[in-house]
Amino acid sequence: MGHPEQIEGPEAAKPPLRVGMVGYAFMGAAHSQGWRTVGRVFDLxxxxxxxxxxxxxxAAVRAAADRHGWASAETDWRALVARDDIDLVDICTPGDSHAEIALAALAAGKHVLCEKPLANTVAEASAMAVAAEEAAERGQLTMVGFNYRRLPATALARRMVAEGRIGALRHVRVSYLQDWLVDPSFPLTWRLRREHAGSGALGDLGAHIVDLAQYLAGERLAGVSALTETFVRRRPLPAGPTSGLAAGAVAGTGEVTVDDAAVFTGRFASGALASFEATRYATGRKNALRIELNGERGSLSFDLERLNELAFHDGTEPGTHAGFRRILVTEPDHPYVEAWWPPGHGLGYEHSFVHQARDLVHAVAERRAPEPSFEDGLQVQRVLAAVEESAEKNSVYTPIVF
Known part of the structure; x- marks a missing residue:
């Protein structure tokens, strides 16, 4: 079982925010890092x-408790939600359980942090948003875990757009490329089954880039036109508790019921145009998220593989010496950086979860609604649903005549 630290001094006098987390795999480990580290770095x-x-x-959850520093372990999320010593429930499970756990936690009087995408369907996300609004009247807070908002470079980009540094927005182009499904022998895990994941690359990666594009633009998408594809339609059946399939499953293959890739265009409410690409079939790309915003006065560009940098072009400068310049986002007056290292000492992926925990703790203490809200998560879910609907309509191509 976990071994919580003995807190002494000024920290011990602070009111506790007692967190219970459901899920202990990849996202559980990332969120644990955030909760475990945030109070050591920021003055909360x-x-x-x-x-x-x-x-x-x-056995696995007890090992996770020991590894990540949790004081106790449960094997039933209902028992965790019912505990009196839990103030906030952090949901890091597959999408098919988000709504049930979140609704139960809100009914039990807890604050809720839920990983993206908010749910697997618009109906589920809508029910969660309604429950969150009702819970807010009782003083309970809710937030969706779109962690890429909380990198110093993306937070700086949002600030610069809000300040008018690129002027009226014209174009946004964004892609999120991975390659972990390229091998057709990769097993049929829960992420490849609609009943558990909701969708494939669209929900897993597309949710991130839809949210990030809207966050940086400061406005919402008004419409989309899309194509999706599943390249490998059957995969080997795995077995075991992490697969979503029954232990001892007979060797063979099962159907992939989600998309492998999604490509879509969009239009923002202002009329600005956007293009999106989300795939888990970009051979050689491990976690390549890129976004560029072009405005009437300038442009901003961000690459997750260089996450301490932001590229900025000031279109008002004379053409003789204008061009994109690199901003190293490590100065103490850059977002989140004041608590970390001296200038030039970069941060990493895991720090976004520390910043997520920081912002949520402050919101709870100040009794103000955190962002992104469940309503924001619902809006992203509506975009994903519109992409799927459009892709179904666009499944028959217009032939090109030579």
Whole structure:
């Protein structure tokens, strides 16, 4: 079982924020890092306490509790939600359980942090948003875990757009490329099954880039036109608790029921145009998220593989010496950086989860609605649904006549 630290001095006097987390795999580890680290780096109004972690496999979840510093472990999320020593429930499970856990946690009087995408369907996300609005009247707060908002470079980009540094927005182009499905022998895990994941690359990666594009632009998409594709339609059946399939499953193959890639265009409410690409079949690309915003006065560009940098072109400068310049986002007056290292000492992927925890702790202490809200998550879900609907309509191509 986990071994919580003995807190002494000024930290011990701070009111606790007792966190219970459901899920302990990749996102569970990332969120644990955030909760475990945030109070050591930032001066917080509340003291995060890693009270309990939950997973179905007793031995695995107890090992996760020990590894990540959680004080106790549960094997039933309902038991975790019902505990009196939990103030906030952090949901890091597959999408098919988000709505049920979140609704139960809100009914039990807890604050809720839910990983993206908010749910697997618009109906589920809508029910969660309604429950969150009702819970807010009781003082309970909700937030969706779109962590890429909380990199110093993307937060700086949002600030610069809001300040008018690129003027009226004209174009946004964004892609999120991975390659972990290129091998056709990769097994049929839960991420490749609609009943668990909701969608494939669209929900897994597309949710991130839709949210990031809207966040940086400061406006929402008004319409989309899309294509999706599933390149490998059957995969080997795995077995075991992490697969979503029954233990001892007979060797063979199963149908992939989600998309492998999605390409779509969009139009923002202002009339600005956008293009999106999300795929898990970009051979050689591990976690390549890129976004560029072009405005009437300038442009901004960000690449997750160089996450401490932001590229900015000031279109008002004379053409003789104008061009994109690199901003190294490590100065103490850059977003989030004041608590970390001296200038030039970069941060990494895991720091976005520390910043996520920081912002949520402050919101709880100040009793103000955090962002992104469940309503924001619902809006992203509506975009994903519109992409799927458009892709179904566009499944028959217009032939090109030579």
């Amino acid at each position: 109004p509340l003291r995060p306490v890693l009270a309990a972690i939950c997973g179905r496999d007793d």
